[in-house]
Structures are given as C-alpha cells and as structure tokens.
Amino acid sequence: MWIYDKKLQYPVRVSKCDPMMAKFLLEQYGGADGELAAALRYLNQRYSIPDKVIGLLTDIGTEEFAHLEMIATMVYKLTKDASVDQMKAAGLGSNYAQHDNGMMYTNSSGVPWTAAYIQAKGDPLADLYEDIAAEEKARATYQWLIDMTDDVDLQDSLKFLREREIVHALRFKEAVEIIKEDRATKKVF
Secondary structure, three states: OOOOOOOOOOOOOOOOOOHHHHHHHHHHHHOOOOHHHHHHHHHHHHHHOOHHHHHHHHHHHHHHHHHHHHHHHHHHHHHOOOOHHHHHHOOOHHHHHHHOOOOOOEOOOOOEOOHHHOOOOOOHHHHHHHHHHHHHHHHHHHHHHHHOOOOHHHHHHHHHHHHHHHHHHHHHHHHHHHHHHHHHHHOOO
C-alpha cells in the first residue's frame, strides 16, 4: 500500500492573512478540476486500464492527495488569523457560520463537490485524454491563482503545483502512446 511521510510534498508558506485568496484556492480543493476530483478520477480509472499503465494512475492519483493536503494547508494558513469580518468580506461568512475555519469540499463559489466531477469511460484512450485535459485545466487554474496573489511565498508553492500538473499531463501523453502502440500491434480497437 502506501507509506505516509508526515510532511508536505513541498513546503507551504504564506506571508499574510488573506481570506479572499483562501476562497479562490478552494477551487483546487473541491472544484471540478481540483485535486480531490483528480485523485479519485485516476484511482477509479486504474481498474479498467491495461497493466502497462496502471501504476501511473496509482502514482499520480496518490500524488494528487498530497496536493490536496498542500491546498488545505494554504487555506488554513491564509485564514487562521482572520477575523469574522475578514471572513465575511471574503465571502466565507457562511462557511465560518457552519464550520468556523474548518474546510468543506466546495469550489470557490461554495458549490459542494460531487462525484459527477469524476469521469471514467472504461476506454483507456478516452480516459487518458480526459486525464490530460484535467491536468491542463488544473495547470491553467494554478497559473490564474499565481496571478491573483502578490504573496511570493504562496506563489512559490502554487508554482510547484502548476509544474506537477505539467509533468502529469506529459506522463499521461506517454501512456496514450503506449496504449496506441499496443492497439496497433495487437490490432485491438
């Protein structure tokens, strides 16, 4: 199974209290293209993927949980010293009223996470193309989040996450080629 090392995959630092940025980061926590959806998507798809690439989905799906942990840490650090008025001004008043600074799986608009975000067609190529698109959407979101903050410490962690999305997309593209090669060799469509 897995071995859990009780440290983040990459250090998370923030320079200031910023509940509004925390709200924006929730997109990567419980949004359609966020880390939870990605982790569950890949770990679900692995059951209908050829053995040659099953490990890739397991590895990346597991890493997405590490990214989820980083996002949660960022949100916590950005809100831990926030006043009730700051939480309300950032649009997090209802979350505060229900959960204090506890987090729920929602996107930045407060829409709850849903299993409908997870795509699994059962066709390896269709699923891998979906995975490539998911990684590219996450990469784009991380870039926009980087652009939305002037906190260089937070930007550093977000840049790490953006780069990991690029690597994941590249690995999925390699897996597509493996599947295509197998299909061409075996004449399987």
